[in-house]
Structure formats: structure tokens, C-alpha cells
Amino acid sequence: MQLFGQISLLQTLWNTPSFGVGNASGPSMTFPELALQEKGVSFPADSGSVTIEGFLLTVSMDGVKFTGPYTPNAIMAEMTFFLAGLVWNEMAEIRSGMKSADALPVAKGFHPLCDWCEFNANCPRFEGVTAPQMELELERLDFLKQEKSLAENRVRQAEAICKTLFSAVSPNGDWVSAKTRRFRVASCGGKRTLDTDKLQSELVRKLGTQEAESLLSRVYRTGEPYERLLVSPISP
Template structure:
């Protein structure tokens, strides 16, 4: 290996170690020991996949310790670094969003903690941002940030459970000494006391007259979308609390050996978050025939996975480049072709794809025939189904790197 290559690898190794160490410190400072309580994200995860939620409480994870970076081979280093860049992008966005909101003069509390015990189970909610307005029309807005590669059309059920748990706890615990701000003197006070201490703003002693909402801000590299409002619902809060108790009790059973992790319920069918699950390596959902990695078939499968990753990266770069060129074409006022040394380019408007509105067609047929059942039958007789086809899915395996505590 060339000296410059060794230095480049050393720099990437240093960056990877720093990202892992920063993630460990941030979690410890803001969230504490997550094995000692059930958080809102645990509840959301548990409602969709009990196995993943319990594994998280047991300390099973595909995220290595910062001290292990020196042992990584080149390929493993690249995989861990790439995953950390994606996972920690949310922390960087959180810092920037906090600065942006603070610049408006809004009264904002970062990482407000609500801590309770329900049926002997310790439960905590950590609110990314809590925005407060006092005066004659007091209002509180909980803002949860989600970093997404692509903005979803609708929120995942696990995210919504997290939001309902947060806003429900804020309203139900308003006048109880359950609120703290990590690394400050604001510890174990009521919500009005916390706001009075931080901003010298008086809020009602009870939440009944306060406008309380919870929102999600989904952020990708180039888009932002808000989801909400989510309002306090005692039925949803009770469901969240019961889920917390279930996760806690089940974790105790698995830890004691009376229950096996793979006996737990897991997410059925396709779910976009499964690829990011830290414990998907031996999940029963992905039971598979193991093929030796050095066999001809194993090598071809790994090459296919690598090519598909490259394809996804290239398609994204192509889409971004095409968008820039279309914008430039419009800005320079080009009407015809523009050319370079070996290629010419032109932006044209293509007519939209024509489709049939099935509902509207049924209404038209009904009005012509005078019988909705006959119209429905006629429409079904004209429908044609395409032939079944096969689709190949490629999904990453996130190997667990720590043993159960």
C-alpha cells in the first residue's frame, strides 16, 4: 500500500472513530443509560417490531464502539463510516434547526425530558424542541426532527406513536414534577416551573386552556416537510404506556433466559426501516440459505449488491445534474439546442401520460346504461391484468457487534 493511501486510510479511520465517540457522548449526555428506561422511540419501535425493541434494550447493536475502529479492515471501515454519516446527519441538522429557530426570537427548550414511572416501569420522553408562547393565549409546540434520505408521503406508525406519547405525557404530567433539562439546574419540576425558570414566562398551572400540539419536521438533503398537528389523546397515551410495560417485561424475560429473542413478534411483510434495523442479521423474517461468500454464487451476489448500490448513487447524481441543467437552460433563455464538444442538449415539454379515471368512467357508464351493476360488470369485463413477474430484492445485513448484557 502506497504511503499516501495509508495516510488517507488513517484520516478516514480518525473520522470514523470521532463520529462514533461523539455519538456515544451525545447519547450519554442527553439520553443517559437507555437500558434503564423505556423511551418514546422504543415504544414506537415496539409497536411495529417487539423483537427490535427488546434487542435494543439488551444492548444488541450493529454500531461498534469507538475503540474498535483500529481493528477494522478497509471494507468494514468504509461501511461503518458511511452508516455513521447517515445516522449522525440528524444531529447536525438538529444543531442547525435550533440556531435557525432561536434566531427568530422564539422561546425554545432543546431536549426537554419527561420522566415517569408506570406500573413499576421507568419511562422517559425526550422532546427535540419545545416552543413556548405565554400571555393571554398560551401555546406549546413540540417539534420532533426526523432525518430522512427521502421524505415519506406519510409518517411511519412508529413515528406517530412517538408523537402521541410525547404530547400525551406533556399534557398529563403538566403539573407534576416530571420535567428536566439535561445538564442544567432545571431538574424534576412541573412544566410551568421549568418555563418560569428558563424564560421567566408564566404559564397556567393546569394545561386545559393551553394550545398544545406536536409536529414532525422531516428533513432530507434538499427537502423539508412538516407532519401534524398531533394532539394529546388519552387513549393513544394509554396504548403507548402499555407498550412500554410490554417491552420492559419482555426484555426481563429474554435477559433471564425464560424467553428467546427470536420467539418475539417481529415486523411482517415489507417495511422500509427493516434495512436500518441494528438486529436484522439473524431476524426470523430473513431466514435464508447461507451461501459461502467465496463461492462463485456468493461472489456474484455480492457483486450484484455492489452494482445496485452504485446504480442508485449514479441515478441520484444524474437526477441532480439534469435538474441543474434544466434550470440553467431556462435561465439563459435557450429556445433550441445547446451544444458542447461532442454532445448537444435540449429541454422540451412532453405531454403527460394519459390514464383512465376508473371512478369517473363508472359514473359515466352508469349514466348511459342506467344500471350501476351492469356498468360495473361491463367495466370489469374490459379490464386486463398484466402477467406476474419476479422481482429481486437486495437488503443489507446489519451484524450485531455487542453481546447481550
Template sequence: NTGAEGLLEILCRGLERYARQRTAILLGDRSRYVGLSDIAKMLDCPRAALAARLFTPEHRNTAEALKRRITFHRGHWFETGVHQALVGYGLSPLSQLEIEIMYGDVPIKAHLDFTLVTGQPHPTVRILEVKSTARLPTTLSESYAMQIGGQTALLKACWNHPVFNLVLDTGEVLHHRTFPEICNECYGVSLPEASACDIQGWVLCLSMCDAKAFGPFLPEDTDVARCLDMASDFWETMHDLRENKTNLNAVQTAQGLAPLCPSCFWKEDCPRFKGFSHPEWEAALAQLINLKTQKKALEEEIGELESRLKVAYQLSHTVRGEWINTGKHTFRVIPQNGRVTLDRKRLNEELETLLGEQDARTLLARCEKQGEPFERLYAIRMEKAELQLDSLIKNT
């Protein structure tokens, strides 16, 4: 109804407006520098990274825009929650500490979500980067690893240089301080040289109901020169795009089966998906994607109902294995043995101990079996979105 649609419109536009205000206050004009998040996105897809900096997608309906906005904004909500957890534990984190440097003529900024500092029992610095994920990853992506690694490496490299900025809770801004000066002003902590401090970076991934930490990342683990060279490439290409010296579709796209392609803002006219036109297959593909969406929702609903019935069975105090009759149906819960799996890594270690590295590899290779080739259907819904040149860039 009109009232419900109006409420969703308010929510969507309000989140958009708040995001712009928050970005302006904490991150400034992002068209005037390269952020470490830009460099990280370059690893996933250079074209998408540059498009995100140059254009703003304008969705044609509120529902799609709201879905995108909530997904984007969820990261900010998680940051607030993590800050509350750190403070609740008794810690005093520095929020959004900024490192501002020039690499040749390329302005670069790194924004550290949370920085924790202590001088006792020994000088320690921890950088915490918060990431919102639909589901927790098994391993950390290369882009996230580069971002946290770059933050950690830059903090150590710039330790005694006046390139640190911080907005305090009072609204006061500390500009162009060294890192020890920031820590002394905020905490009263006197830090020695960076080489005498224990510096680590960590990534905290959060889903809607769980969390997982990845680390530690040490300053020496990241190729800083590679980060800076990628920043130069990003800056140069961005200026070429703004001045129409090159076209967005000439920029390299993601390689291989990129997991972010289905949710990418910029996939509709991406050269990676350029192919032959067969509009007669549109209905079949739309039906397939719709059925897959329904299947996923049904599987989640089935899992939830099964969990509730298992709990109800336990609370009924029925003898284990006994049936419960509900009228036209009956059910019970019985224990099952866990699935037996082969720990390939452990097996390889044991074989290397017994046979040596080369013989172990040979034996494993003889025991491997290649499955039959198969074909995979890879279908993506191409949402229509109008691209508008970012007003921040138009005004520069």
C-alpha cells in the first residue's frame, strides 16, 4: 500500500543521506585521493573499483535501491556494534585513524576502523578492520588481506611522520601528528620506536549471527611497493576516465569465476558479459533464477522448522527414539554418527614422515581419480541501473 511504500522510501533515502554525511565527515572528498579500500577492490575487479569511485548507480525502484543500501550500510552498523563491545570490555579504541601520505603526485589515505594501543606490560598496537559478510568465509580473500596488511605496514613505516589525523568524540580534530603524538594526546601513553612495538593487524568478519577473526597480519607481511604502484595505476586511470581519454569498458575486468560478479553494480554493460543476443531465452532464464531463489528460501525455511522440531522433541522429555504422534503425522529424533571425511593435509604429512616428500606425492597422485567433465550453467540477473557521474567529481 501507499503508506508502506512511503515508509520504505523514507528509510532508503534517509540511509542514502546519512551515508553521504558520514562519508563527508569521516572520509572527506573521496575523489581527491586513493584509499586502501580502492586498492583492495582493484584486486577483485579494476573496472568495478574505478566505476564505484566515478559513478553513482541510480536504481529505478525503491525496493532494489533499499536492498543495496541496507547491504552497504550493514557494515557501518557492525562497526558501531564492535565499538560498543570494545568499550564495554573496558578498552578505548581510536576510531577511523587516518594515515595521509603522498606517493609521488598520488594522494593516498588509509582509514583504520579501530586502533588499540597499550604501553603495558609491553608496547602493543592492534589494528582491527571490520567486514560485513553475508556468510563467514573459510579463508580471507586476497583483497581483504592486502587492505589490512597495507594498513599495518603503513602505520609502521609512517610511525614518526606527521601524517596521522583523527576526529575525536568531542569534535576536535588532531591533524598532522605522528603516531606516538596521537597516542600521547589521547591515552597519555609514551611509545618507543616502531621496531620496539608489537604491531599486528586483524580482520573481523561478521555475518548476521556469527563472527570470525583472521590474523595476525604483521607489517613485514605485505608488499607495500605493490600497494603503492596499484594506487598510482588507479589514480592515473581515474583521471583518464574523467577526462575521456579512455573508456570504462577498456579497463580490465575480474578474471575467472569471480564470486562478486552476480552482485556487482556495474555488470549490465560489462564487457565480460558481452555476447550474442537471444531475447527468446529471457523467460526461461528468469524462471530458472526465480526457482533457484525459491529453492534457497525453502531450504532455509526447512532447516529452521527442523531445528524447532528437534528442540521441541528434546523438551518433551520423551525417551530417546520414541515416536511422537501429532494426529496425521508422527516423528522422532535419533542420534546419527558423524560423516567420515579424509583429512588430506594430515594424510600427506603422515605419508611424508613415512616415505619422504617425493614418494608421498607420487603415492597420492596414483590414488587420485579425476571425475568426469561436466558443464555448469552460470546465470546472472542483469539489473537496470542508471549511472550518474558522481557530484563530488563534477564539482572538482
């Protein structure tokens, strides 16, 4: 929504004195005036004479991915103005003393970065019930998870040892019989999976971003809802 809002606002306010750079003093300018002053780039006065597109850059440990182009959307522009009005009214109420900052609405829920935030102890996102008697159960759950992780590591180590012994005992790959069990190492083909990133890239190239995303949304299947336990450490 942020990207849609930015490019939609740019198109809507293009030729109005609504732009400036940082905390620069002086009157606001139109976008073409600002671009000419700051970068020496000339733009037409009418936003309809230019192509406005936005792209998203997603960076993760697995790689970098571009999605887009996204184009201005009238509905998203209206939503952006609506939310901006809400934020402005909240700010006005705080400045006038009608409301305190503690009364501002905040997003509820959990974010992966919350575990490392040094201010999560009294963060309003986690406002709720205090139940210190649950600490023992949560400690027990954490202990069991650690035991499970250690057990899984031991299983992998034991399997690696058995594979090494099999190669030494049965160089031809025949079954090896112990007392009550037999075993062998088999070669298995790699799993065949669908590269969704490559598929999306190909669809975007052939159909365009919006049509490709619409197509993908129709073929994805959503599973049944389920409950998930979220446990997050409280910063001291």
C-alpha cells in the first residue's frame, strides 16, 4: 500500500505546490519545478504526459527480487488521503491536549524483530494479561524444544555413521543384515519442485505485473485455519 500511495500521490499532486526537500525553508513547489531546481531535469507540467511506475525490491538471505512495475491507482490514492487525515487529526488532538500519545492506536501482534527489540518489555503491541504462573510451563516448553533439537542432531549424526559403515561393509551396495534389522543406503532422485519466483517472473514478462499477480492469486489454494503458539522473550 505504501508504494501505491506514493506513486498515486505523485500523480495526483504532480503540478501542485506540494513538494519540498527535507526541512528546506521557502515556498513549496510543483514536482517539475523541484526536479528542475535540484537535479536539472525537465518534466512536463501534466503528469499524464509521463509514465509513473514503482518497483519493490525484496532483499533476503536467499537473494534479491524485484517486483513491478506498479502504476498509480485511484482507489489507493483515496485510501492514502483517508489515512493521512486520520493521522493529522490524531496529531492535532495531541497538540491541543485533548489526547495523550499513550492513547494513540497501535498495531497489535508479533513481528520477528520484536525478539531483539530492547523496548519490547512495555511495548503497547503486547498489551494484555499478566500471568506469572505460566512461566514454568513456558520454560518447560522451551526445554522440550531444545531437547528435540538435540535429538534431531543426534539422529543426523547416527545416520551419517551408519552410511559410512555401510560403504565399508558393503562396497557393492547390497543389503547388510545385523541381528534384528537390515539396512542399506539407496540413491534417491532429487525432489521436483516448482520454482515460484521463476514462474512469477515469466508470467510478469509475458502478461504484465497486475495480470500475472491476478492469475497467481486465483490458482493459489489456502489451507484450513490453524492455531499457532507464539512465544517471545521479554527484554530485561
